[in-house]
Amino acid sequence: MAKEFNVSSKAAAAAVGLELRELEDWNCCGSHPTHNIDELIAAGIAARNLRLAEKTGSPSLIAPCPSCYNRLKMTDYEMRRNEKFFEEVNNLLDEPYELGVNVRTILQAFYEEVKEEDIRSTVKVPLEGLKVACYYGCLITRPPEVTQFDDAENPISMDELIFHCGAEPVDFQYKVECCGGAFGIAPHIEFVLEKARDILEMAVDCKADVIAVACPLCQQNLDMREGQINSRYKTNYRIPVVYFTQLLGLSFGISYSKLMLNKHLVSSRKILSEKIKGFEKVAI
């Protein structure tokens, strides 16, 4: 699952000198179903990861999946502001977590750690002419008092990164709408299709060529459902849904297949080759 997010994040990060190290012996983040059943145990599971990260001496822990990010960040946040919770969670751990880690998303890491000029100087294949709808989803900026990143209602960090790579971010109105992904299983399918349809429709209305995402659940939910949506609503959407790290990687000269862009159900090859001058350099 989401292998292409992993691969493209690492490749794009390496290209701009952002060092990513995988956390050794990491475990599940404690996302649902755990946190639906026992908040304390869910926090304990997350806090174990935080402690492991703390021990490496790295100041920040990057969670590419927004749901993991949310659990880790939330646990850290609650432990910081609630002394009793701090003690209860640490009582579950072999080693106590001492609040020494800044949890961030991969988007945040790129936005805060990499300078604009470093991105611009790394770009080998400018994405000029490509119109991108940057879709952040519901979790990356929310809740704002916890995430303390970008604007919760009108985030611009991904737009800026994409812009530095030469692409044109469109004025996308559904940046932080819910994609319905969390309700993926019947009997909520009707609701999910409707939410996903709205996002695709808005992206097409905004004249976007591709939708860029930063969340595996959003990516899968939008990409995989286009067929279902088309048959359900008699539409004909064929808009590719790609990770923003894949677009960064492409502009840095990393090849289409290396970034695993060929893994998506709705192919982006045609539109990318049409829009991006010099696409042949990365077409393999």
Added chain:
Amino acid sequence: MRIGVFICHCGSNIEGTVDCKKVAQEAYKFPFVIYSTDYAYMCSENGQELIIKAIKEHDLDRVVVASCSPKMHEPTFQRAIKRGGLNPYMFEMANIREHCSWIHTDTEDATEKAIDLVKKAVYKVAMNRELFSTTFEISKDVLVIGGGIAGIQAALDVAAGGHKIVLVEKDQTIGGKMAMLDKTFPTIDCSACILTPKMVDAASDENIELLAYSEIEDVSGYVGNFTVKIRKKATYVDWSKCTGCEQCVAKCPTRILDKFNQGISKTKAINKAFPQAIPNRVVIDGNACKFITEGKCGNCKKACPAGAVDFDMKDEIIERRVGAIIVAIGNDIFDASQYVEYGYGRYEDVVTTLQYERMMCASGPSQGHILRPSNHQEPKNVVFLSCVGSRDNSVGRPYCSSVCCMIMAKQAILTKEHMPDSTSYLFYIDVRATGKEYEEFIDRAREDYGALYIRGRVSRIFKRGDKLIVRGVNTLLGDQVDIEADLVVLSVGLTSSPGAAELAQKLNISYDSYGFLVEGHPKLKPVETNTAGIYLAGTCQGPKDIPASVAQGGAAAAKALSLLSKDKLESSPLVAFVNNSKCVGCFKCQKVCPYKAIEKVVLRDGREVANVVSSVCQGCGTCTVACPTGAIDLNGFSDKQLINELEGLFV
């Protein structure tokens, strides 16, 4: 020495937690206590009579009342013992309510504490001596800060009482927010029609000195004798020559955002705020003017037939002496761009109620034609959002701004009158229409003008094509609603004026965490402040509508008039005094005095010593602490009194 002690139950306020009978019994054990009793309400007429009777029957020479805070009833009891024949300063209060019964729950402990508090007061009163007030001369003039409707009303009312007024307004015209309004609720009468005559009256009244485009620089002194420094900001136009003909405005090449029109149109770097501006004069914006910033242009100077333009003009500081000050600096409006999800500042067709007011006004930039800013077409669907910056903790504004519901209803009515084919949707949380004929007004908007009220908040406004989609919840249907809007009007809340806190510090009056100025008492002193001689009027004290602002302006004027009806004021005898034989003339006291009440005097033997000007001294006691030789003491809080009070606690 014969001391009487009186313990008040304050109904169950004190008696509920403190055993008052026991406190009264215990008080008999303290030295010199001849008489001690308790009573349900000591401040009542019967309670006061009880004190007076006891003074006479038991020949008391000192009184202790244990009840509430002295801020509440010290003057009441002082008057009572004066009627009983004692000097009002032969009295002490023990606060066994705020400091004891209200904050404790255990009766035994609270009673013990109450006994200690009474004991302290008894030991202190034993050292009290008789004190007498003196009188001082006062200025009969009044300063009014702020020329909005509240300030204008206050100025006119005080002037009608025969006093001179200095009316200071920071903008180039008086009229305040009311001048920007098109119509007023609930009568839909023209705002300018009822306001501008008052503005003209204020400018032409010979008792009123109008200082527009001026700000308060510094305030010193005390009730009856304030000295105020006022900065007259450079207008670059000699107002004694300017006739307001505006020939200069036509020739000015520099266009700037029109503040009076809330930024929805442009004006010139030399401009008059609006056609009926008072004073009817032009001002040059020094930050925008090409001649002032770059040394080029000068068109206005050439165009002016009166030769009034003066590029070399500088700010000028003038001084006035007044007896009372009325603060009416008004409010600002909430910055709606804080709600990023509403897109204010990103979408041209999202405007505030005050901007919409200018759009509807016949003297506004579109001559009263409502047009969408994005394409200058008439809108069809207009959506109103209430509580933008009110009743919302997430933006730090938990309070209700009180006028926004009514503004929104008024604008829905006017929208229909301007454009009969239009539809207005109004998102609301609750409709707060508590004033006279307000609820009926809301009914009219709904029933006669077809305003569609939707109960719920809006979560997002976004663009689709050239329309705005307003997505909200209808909490009565339990459903999400999307409304396609041509124009969205945000009914923004009221906030304090940006300079309110700074001015409050200059005036030594209180302000709350939102920057609103604090009245003397939330119920009983609505226009007073905690500083004698300074009064509040209008929205600087909290959000309110025009009728309430006018009423408060009048009330503040009445308070100022009653203060100044006397030729002299009585000064408190609770002031510091210097013992010349101990003073070594180091003048540390002079450095620490916040009221500049200490002067140097030369004695007959040539020694230089400190002297307290008792009419200026506020009795804060700072100098008594600073004095290294103990030469300064404070009446009512003398070293002897305080030491004895402490000793009482430890015997």
